[in-house]
Amino acid sequence: MATRICKSCGAEYKGEYCDKCGYGKPDVTSKALEKMKKDGAKPVRFMTPEEKEAYYAELKKKKISVNRNKKKVKASKGAVLAVFGVLAVIVVISLFATGTISLTSKTAPIEAYFKAIEEKDYAGFANSLHPDVRKQYEEDIAVLGATKDNYMSDYYCKDLEDRYGEGFTIKAELSDPKKLSDDDAKKIGSEAGIDSPKKPYMVDAEVTFSGSKKTETADLTIYVSSEPGGYKIFYLKAAEIPFTEDEMSKGGTNNSESSSQQQ
Known part of the structure; x- marks a missing residue:
């Protein structure tokens, strides 16, 4: 009788069933055989x-x-x-x-504002202002028939040059920003014509104008709010700079910042 290799355990056997694991007997269950049947494939060793x-x-x-x-x-x-x-x-x-997150500090627009006036730079000046305030200046420029390039030298800074001399400089000492209460924010916003300024702060400033004609210092309170692109100035208040007796005798009018001037 020929020798066979058990398909269940791999052992050699003769006869009808494997002597080692019982493979081939109708009443014997081989775990290896059942696994082979379940997997649907022969063990690799038998392939x-x-x-x-x-x-x-x-x-x-x-x-x-x-x-x-x-x-x-x-x-x-x-x-x-x-x-x-x-x-x-x-x-x-x-x-x-x-404006929920701002790229600039609260005092940055104030510094930019005075620098722009000093340099007669309209772009820097406009960029320091609240969008609604900037729009008011653009409307003024249109009414005057001026251009943005000559507005600062021919109009905005003209009075300052007449008072302090050409090439005047501005030095501003700024206090730490102070957050406005809801009531103050509503009041100042109403005065400025700004509806609900975002995260409004106030900054006290001691501003010195110096030129060939004279030097004067003004106390200002500047209000800023968080807008697209950073904090912007939305309002400014300043104490009047008194005229000298000589200026009064010449019938001069006060060209300085008024006691309640919107920027």
């Missing part, structure tokens, strides 16, 4: 070369499929992270755009 080649090819195919699925999952996670990243950028931009 022919052709069967092994097909088996490994199938395994390789499954592995590639699994790897692709992992890449898809990874790509999907990357896409989700990218979406969250884009959303985060949009949120930050929105916060800047609405």
Whole structure:
């Protein structure tokens, strides 16, 4: 009788069933055999070369499929992270755009304001102001028939030059910003014609104008609010600078900042 190799345990046997594990007996259950039946494939050790080649090819195919699925999952996670990243950028931009987050300090627009007046720079001057206030100046320029390039020298700074001399300088000493209460914010906003200024602060300033004709110091209170692009000036109050007796005798009018002047 020919020798056989057990398909369950791999042992050699003769006869109708395996002497070692019982494979072949109708009333004997072989764990190895049951596993083989469940998997639907022969154990590798029993496969022919052709069967092994097909088996490994199938395994390789499954592995590639699994790897692709992992890449898809990874790509999907990357896409989700990218979406969250884009959303985060949009949120930050929105916060800047609405003035919730500001790129500038509260005193930066005040410093820029005086520097722009000193240099007769309309762009810097306008950029330091609240959008609604800036719009008022643009309307004035249109009425005057002036241009933004000559407005500062021919109009806005003309009185200052007449009073202090050409090439005048401005030095401003600023206090620490103080947050306005809701009541004060409402009051000052109403005076300025600004509805609900965002995060309004007040800054006291001692401003010295110096030129070839004279030097004078004015005490100002400047109000800023958080707007798109940073803090902007939305209102300014200053004490009057008194005229000298000589100026009064010449019938001069006070060209300095008024006691309640909107910027």
